[in-house]
């Protein structure tokens with residue numbers, strides 16, 4: 062599955078004749094994940110595929126662990142015309158001038174992963190991608206599973222009421238803050254680097270993320286309860302700036318996008334394996350894994366979609382539109 | 389071709405640096421050379437990289453602890469703490485210098501920032517030491533080198549970062565840091581004592597204070613001595629984070645300023661001004677250095693050198709030695725945490741392949757980065773301290789020679805005797 | 818340095834502004850502790866406001882740091898130069914610093930323009946990034962002014978009028 066290419070690719074500069082065998086196009090790809098995580102392995106696969114498919118005409122330099130800067134910094138770099146790619150998702154696009162996109166990060170939006178995959182092929186998604194392109198950002202690939210986001214806490218969470226008043230660290234954006242507020246928690250934005258000691262000392266009670274990120278941060282050394290609440294099915298997308306994208310030939314654009322999707326499938330296999338392995342590692346290292354009644358959590362979260370913070374900026378009936386689009 | 393641009397940038401940087409151009413301007417000039425010679429990178433990104441190097445919550449500890457140090461001076465807190473410290477350590481040679489070292493070990497228990505520690509003590513301790521007859525350069529060097537202890541004693545940002553990049557238990561790294569931290573603290577105290585004797589920083593009393601006198605000394609300093617209790621207690625109880633602790637310390641120092649009636653509005657404003665100028669001069673170096681580090685990373689300079697080392701060395705001890713030399717050199721140009729992000733994934737697997745224990749290697753790595761912060765040309769710890777104490781860099785470096793030798797000795801012990809890193813970990817786990 | 822009182826206030830405006838910003842920074846951080854621990858309602862906007870204050874303090878304060886001589890430089894080589902060579906070097910240093918700061922002022926300004934064009938806002942309070950990043954080019958201007966004044970009084974004035982001219 063691949064996102065429908067929304068806009069006619071590369072107008073101005075792609076029109077010219079086949080480029081002579083000049084220096085290869087070099088692209089920098091930057092993301093937060095550390096070497097060895099599924100995303101990192103799949104990016105390296107993408108780089109390999111791209112170089113092979115283009116016959117050495119295109120090269121991708123890989124920068125894990127935020128080496129090129131934070132996600133927002135890299136997005137600003139591509140908006141300035143840099144040849145960079147980064148991984149981002151709906152919550153970020155909402156802040157970059159496409160408010161409706163934020164909904165894909167809402168709690169319990171996708172009953173199953175297949176619903177997410179159907180959504181990225183829908184007309185609604187193509188339309189949103191087009192709006193994003195007007196903001197200067199081109200989505201290259203959308204079929205990457207980042208993982209189900211779960212919650213790791215110092216005290217067990219078995220029902221929604223256990224979350225009441227718990228200080229859960231969330232990334233600093235309205236969608237994720239509100240997503241936990243509706244469950245009764247006290248969402249606490251905090252830099253990821255401060256989370257380990259804050260958990261250790263009890264400054265906060267827990268955090269949320271996909272399993273591999275929770276495991277790599279070693280947070281389970283100081284918080285022993287893992288609640289498999291799956292509050293967000295986090296698919297993620299790779300973007301670059303339209304300014305750079307339009308300097309590529311149509312052929313180069315196609316290579317870049319199709320290898321991206323192929324690497325996406327590779328990533329999804331790795332991600333599934335990693336989730337199982339990580340879950341076992343958590344159990345082996347003394348974490349209590351708690352299965353909860355997802356329906357109860359989903360019901361509690363439903364009010365999220367009618368919060369005035371969102372309905373005031375979203376298109377009317379967005380929730381229904383999106384639900385329909387994933388049919 | 390790109391590599392030659394980076395080489396030119398580094399050359400310009402070094403040239404200006406030694407020609408008395410302000411440190412941050414020299415570093416910015418180096419980055420400027422890169423950006424004008426690299427058309428594929430839009431030039432305004434250079435501004436982004438400088439700002440991004442500053443926009444970090446953990447770095448807020450720097451202005452907070454600078455201000456805490458400043459206001460402790462004006463409020464009369466420093467004076468009372470130093471009276472107490474002198475009473476307790478007065479029978480030792482170089483008593484206040486010992487206090488300086490010990491205080492860093494204590495600060496290490498609450499913050500992971502060596503810069504914040506050095507900044508606070510440069511403000512608070514160095515003027516008092518100079519009043520008592522210590523030379524400014526000796527006081528500055530003691531302050532800067534002892535600040536190296538802070539990232540080793542848990543908690544420390546470096547260990548958290550290392551653990552999450554290299555998949556090593558952060559809890560174990562925390563424990564492992566205690567050994568090298570204590571080793572460094574004790575050997576620094578020995579060196580300070582030795583140097584103080586030679587300099588004639590004589591004991592001011594014959595025997596250690598006791599009885600009535602001790603009670604009196606504690607009485608004078610009881611409120612200031614509550615500060616570490618409040619801060620460490622507050623962090624341990626989860627009331628505030630180590631970064632926020634700085635703001636609590638400021639509020640407490642200001643309160644004591646009111647209690648002692650030693651600080652007036654004029655002092656307060658003067659303190660505010662000192663805080664601002666010190667913070668700005670420290671942070672702008674941090675920002676410029678992070679922009680330059682970004683360039684080196686983007687051009688894969690450290691990555692390339694690492695690959696060269698890895699493919700040309702086939703002996704465990706030779707590998708460790710090469711790593712030491714390389715990391716100290718890197719630490720001179722790139723801030724420790726930024727270097728770690730790039731190099732740990734490249735070096736840690738190789739170390740493991742040589743059969744070097746992951747925690748042992750982590751300690752060697754972190755210790756190396758700490759040394760780099762202290763050495764010219766771009767040792768941030770050195771610049772922070774000299775910026776505040778107004779010590780000339782040349783005097784600082786001359787005075788620091790025995791300390792460098794000590795640090796390198798400690799590094800060798802740490803490198804070739806894994807027991808320093810692993811002893812406590814094996815005992816506990 | 819300057820005897821004129823109103824002008825003195827004007828010249829210290831950067832310190833007044835950064836001083837006030839610093840007090841805000843300490844206050845909100847302290848309030849954040851109280852709201853999180855005692856009231857159990859963490860201030861979700863804290864981080865973005867803290868960072869904005871921090872950036873302002875650093876760049877608006879960097880000019881003032883030239884006035885107080887707080888910026889560090891490595892003096893060991895130049896101070897060993899013979900008098901004549903030292904004077905020439907100091908003029909060259911001045912020119913180099915001004916060129917670098919001008920370049921950064923221009924690039925900082927393009928970054929601010931980019932923030933304006935893409936309308937980037939902070940997550941919670943929707944503060945425009947133009948406002949946050951503007952500290953950078955403005956800081957460069959303040960540095961250029963302050964560095965020029967400082968260099969004039971410390972280097973050029975004694976060079977022209979001799980050491981006594983400093984008094």
Ligand code: NA
Pocket residue numbers: 495496497498499500501538539540541542543544
């Ligand atoms: Na520490």
Ligand code: NA
Pocket residue numbers: 488489490491492509530531532534535
């Ligand atoms: Na110290």
